[in-house]
Amino acid sequence: MRTRRWTIAAAALCLLTAGCGSGSGKASSGFEAGADETINAEGETLTVWIMEGTNPDAEPFFDELSTAFTEETGAELDVQFVPWAEAHDKFVKSIAGGTTPDVAEVGTTWTPEFADAGALVDLSSQVESSGLSNDLVPGLVEAGTIDGALYGMPWYAGVRSVVYRTDLFEAAGVEPPTTWDEIVTVGKAIKKADPDVIPFPIAGDSEYGAYPFVWGGGGEIAVEEGGTWTSTIDSPEAQQGLEFYTGLATEHGLSTPAATTWNEADLSDAFSRGEVAMMISGSWTPGALLEANPDLEGKIGAFPIPGPDGGYSPSFLGGSHLSVFNTAENPDLAWALVRLMGTGEFAEKWGDQSGFFPGTTPLLEKVQAADDPLVSPFATQMVEAGASLPVTPLYGQVQGKKTVAAMLQSILSGDKSVEEASAAAADEMDAVFSRGS
C-alpha cells in the first residue's frame, strides 16, 4: 500500500516537473540518463547493502569505492553489511516495509524471487546500451533473467568443489580421487592411516553438497515442461547419486553422526580445527580456512568433484547480482554504482580480495590464466561443470522449506531410505510448484 502511495506521489511529481523521460514506459524502470552517462548527484546519498563475510576485510574496498563514486557523481555512499544467514529475511521485511536499499548485492537464487515480486528494476536496457551483453558470465545471466528481462548485474560467482588436506592425503599415500569409487577407497585409506580424522563428512544441513551427486548420477532436481515444473529428485538416476553420497556416511563410515546436523559453517569449523580430510566447499573458503587456522598454510588443496566414472560432477554455480530496487529515488545514480562495481578495476579487485570469480568473462579469463593451485580447480569446475538450480521463484520457496536438507538429514539419521526420502522431497517440491507463487 505504501509503495502504491509512493508511486502516485512520484507520478504527481512527474506531472509537475514537465514529464518524465520517454524511456520509462515500463513502470519498473525509471532510467532517464544514458547507460554510460556521467551524472551529477551532488548531495545525494545512495544506500547499499553488501553481504558480510564474502570479502574477509571489506572496509578498505568500500572506502576506496566510496571515494571513487563521490568523485564520479558527487553522491555519498552509505554501505551497510548484512550477514548472509539473515539477509533473506531482512530483504523480505524491507520489501514489506518499503525500506529497501537503492542498490544491493542479491544472491543469485533470490533474484528471481524478488524480481517476480516486483521489487527489482529491469536492468536489460542499461546493460545492453553499455555494451556489456556479451561480456557477462552466462550462468549468472541465466539466473537473473525472468521473462527475458535481466534483474541483476552479474557481480561475482563461486562454485563448490572438494577442498582437501594435502598432508593427510600424503600420509595415507593417496592421490585426489577421480571417480566415485576412488572417493571411497581414498576415504578408507585415510581413515586407516588416522582413525581420528573424518575422511569425508556429509553435512545434513547443506543442500549444495548433495546437488553435485544428483547431477553426477545423471539426474535433475526438477524439469520444466510447458511452463510447469516437476520434481525429478526421485528419479532412478538422482536416487543413485543420493545413495552414493549418503552412503559415504551410512555405509562406508567416512562421516560422523555429528555431521548429520551440520551446516556448511559447521563443516568449515571442523575443517579448520583439523578434523576433516576432505569436504565439499566453496571456491571462496580457502582464504577463510587459512585465516581461522594459519597452521594449515601449505596443507590445503582442491580438486573438482569427480564424476561417477571419471570426468566431473556438475556443481551449483552460485554468486551474487547487483540489483537496483524499485524504491531507488535516483535509478540513474544507482546504475552508475552498479556499473562502477560490476566492471573494470573494482570488479577485478573484489574478485582478488574475496576469492570469488568475477561476473564478466574478460576478467574471468584473466583469473584462469593465473593458474593458482587453490583457484584453478574451482575455475575448472566452474567452466567445465557448473550448473544452475531451477530458475523459478518457486524454487526459492523449496529452499526456504529446506526440502533437500530435510531429505538428506532423514536419510543420514536412518529415519528414511533414499527411496522414501527422495519421494517425500519430490512430493513436497511438486506441491510448491503446483500451487504457484
Added chain:
Amino acid sequence: MASTLSPDTRTGTARRSRSAPEQPPRRRRGLTPSWLPWVLLAPALTVLGGLLLYPLGRVVTLSVQDFGLRQLVTGESEWVGLGNFAEVLADPLLWRVALPNTAVFALVNVALTVVVGTLVALLLARVGPWARGLLTSAIMVAWAIPAVTGTYVWVFLFDARSGPVMRLLGSLGLIDPETTNWFTERLPFYGIATLNVVHHGFPFVAVTVLAGLMTLPKDAMEAAALDGANAWQRFWHITVPLLKPVFAVVTILSTIWDFKVFTQIYLMPGGSGTNREVLNLGTWSYITAISQNRYGLGAAIAVLLTLLLLVITMFYLRTLFRQEEL
C-alpha cells in the same frame, strides 16, 4: 526484608488516607467530565493499540488471505476465507508433529518449571539471609541469560562430537559417540530443550513463590506443627491452598511462555526446518511465513496457536475462580 518494606507501606497508606476525604465531594460535584479519563488514557491506549491490537488484527486478516511476497509489494491481497485454516488442519504434520510437540512439551515444562521453582523457593525460605542473597543472585543469572545465549550453551554441552556431556558419557561407556547424535531424534532433542527452558524459567517461579511464602501467617504453621502435621502435610494443606493465586499466576504465565517457545527450538541443530520431526507450532509458523513467504498460511498457524492458548488460559481461570467460590 519485611522490616525494610514497612516504612514505605506506611507512608503510602498515610498519603492515601490524607487525600481520601478530598475525592468524594469532587466527584459528587461533577467537576470531572466523563471524557477526561479517556483523554488521560489516550496516550497509553494509542501505544497499546499500535503495538498490540494492530498487529493482532493484522495477523487475523492475513490468516484469511493468500498473501505472498508479490502481495507484499503490490499491496493487493486475495481473500481465501478459511482456506488457510483448512490447509493447516488437513496437514498431517499438525497432528503428528507440531501439535504434540507443542502441547506435550509445554505440559512437561510447565510442570517441571513450577515444581523446581517451588522447591527452590522453599529452600530459599528456610536458609539464612546471607545464603538467600547468594542463591537468589545465582538463580537470577540463569534468568538473565538471553534465550539465544542459553540455547547455544546447551547445544554446545550436548554437541555430538565435542560436547562435554557426550564426552563424559562416552568415556563412562554409557553411549557410543561414534553412532550418537541426540539432535536428530525427537525425544532427546526435546529433552535438551526441556533442560534449557526449565533452567531459564524456574527462577521466575522461585522468586514469585518465595514472595508468596514470605506473606504466609506463621501462626497457622506453628499451630499445625503443634497438632502433629509433618512438613509435607503443612505444605500441602496450608501453603498450597493459601498460595493458590500465586501458583495460578506462575502456571498461567509459564504455560503461555512454554506454548509459544520459539528461539530455544529454532536455534538448535535441525530446529530451523531440516528436521521435520521437531517442528512445533511456533517454528512451523515462522518457517511457513518468513522462509517460504506464505504469510497467510503462517498467520493461520499463529492464530490457531493463540486460540489454543486462550482456551487453556480460560480453563485455568475458571478452575481458579471456582475454587475461590467454594
